[in-house]
Amino acid sequence: xxxxxxxxxxxxxxxxxxxxxxxxxxxxxxxxxxxxxxxxxxxxxxxxxxxxxxxxxxxxxxxxxxxxxxxxxxxxxxxxxxxxxxxxxxxxxxxxxxxxxxxxxxxxxxxxxxxxxxxxxxxxxxxxxxxxxxxxxxxxxxxxxxxxxxxxxxxxxxxxxxx
Amino acid sequence: xxxxxxxxxxxxxxxxxxxxxxxxxxxxxxxxxxxxxxxxxxxxxxxxxxxxxxxxxxxxxxxxxxxxxxxxxxxxxxxxxxxxxxxxxxxxxxxxxxxxxxxxxxxxxxxxxxxxxxxxxxxxxxxxxxxxxxxxxxxxxxxxxxxxxxxxxxxxxxxxxxxxxxxxxxxxxxxxxxxxxxxxxxxxxxxxxxxxxxxxxxx
Numbered sequence: 001x002x003x004x005x006x007x008x009x010x011x012x013x014x015x016x017x018x019x020x021x022x023x024x025x026x027x028x029x030x031x032x033x034x035x036x037x038x039x040x041x042x043x044x045x046x047x048x049x050x051x052x053x054x055x056x057x058x059x060x061x062x063x064x065x066x067x068x069x070x071x072x073x074x075x076x077x078x079x080x081x082x083x084x085x086x087x088x089x090x091x092x093x094x095x096x097x098x099x100x101x102x103x104x105x106x107x108x109x110x111x112x113x114x115x116x117x118x119x120x121x122x123x124x125x126x127x128x129x130x131x132x133x134x135x136x137x138x139x140x141x142x143x144x145x146x147x148x149x150x151x152x153x154x155x156x157x158x159x160x161x162x163x
Numbered sequence: 164x165x166x167x168x169x170x171x172x173x174x175x176x177x178x179x180x181x182x183x184x185x186x187x188x189x190x191x192x193x194x195x196x197x198x199x200x201x202x203x204x205x206x207x208x209x210x211x212x213x214x215x216x217x218x219x220x221x222x223x224x225x226x227x228x229x230x231x232x233x234x235x236x237x238x239x240x241x242x243x244x245x246x247x248x249x250x251x252x253x254x255x256x257x258x259x260x261x262x263x264x265x266x267x268x269x270x271x272x273x274x275x276x277x278x279x280x281x282x283x284x285x286x287x288x289x290x291x292x293x294x295x296x297x298x299x300x301x302x303x304x305x306x307x308x309x310x311x312x313x314x315x316x317x318x319x320x321x322x323x324x325x326x327x328x329x330x331x332x333x334x335x336x337x338x339x340x341x342x343x344x345x346x347x348x349x350x351x352x353x354x355x356x357x358x359x360x361x362x363x364x365x366x
Contacts, residue, residue: 018325056306065226
């Protein structure tokens, strides 16, 4: 066979080190190596280097690799209008979301009240003044009666004591 | 998609490989086929990118991007090459771009750093002694540095050839060059690596 080194065909020596040569080609090359010091040296170095590369193991893949990937795929999928609206709030836990919603509701109500205070004031009752005057009159009459009743009672008790 | 086109593509995929056929099913909306492809190629893509960029977190992030791109481009997928070739083309493109950006940002200082990503040995017949573990770590660091010192294309070619057992023609398609260019890349890369690593087995 032609010398791989002389023909700058180290692919054969690389394939030999990797165990990729078919049995016939491997036998022919080994016969050549037995008589060619230069090729034998390169072949030995290639095998040594190959074994050194074998020692380089990659670290194991993270167990959540697929989950992270599918989440990213999901994030890229087209969303409905509701999902798009709710997306910024998805990270907020329910326990925090409820007070936040209540506060937002109160603020909204307060804003509306401040903007239109008249429209939310209780409507004045048309007969309230008349009713109130009648009530005052009647109350004064009652007080007068009570006073008279009290005076009469005290006069009677003085008279009884004197007797 | 028109049924005629679909049949043609299915026939083309059948002549290529089963993965391309799975990808065509993904194109038709079959999410399970994407899961099968992910299961089959997840580790090899991550390990390939890891050996290129030499940072596990970055490797996983880039691998996520690879599979995300595969999924997002499903509608325009055409089985013109082996699926693995297409996959590694995306992976190589992303990883080399990251390396170029990183190089601009940090220069060569990374090579002098002690990395926190040194992998723990996964397979061993018995528990190694502290001394054996130290020897292994020193050896590993030397291998990592030797590979990292290779020019980008040589590095990618070596990693695909050595660890992914890809053929010259496939590597050529991934790197977008001729088969003879790949042979030349590998010849030079292995020459450099022999000079730096061949002593390791004899010492």
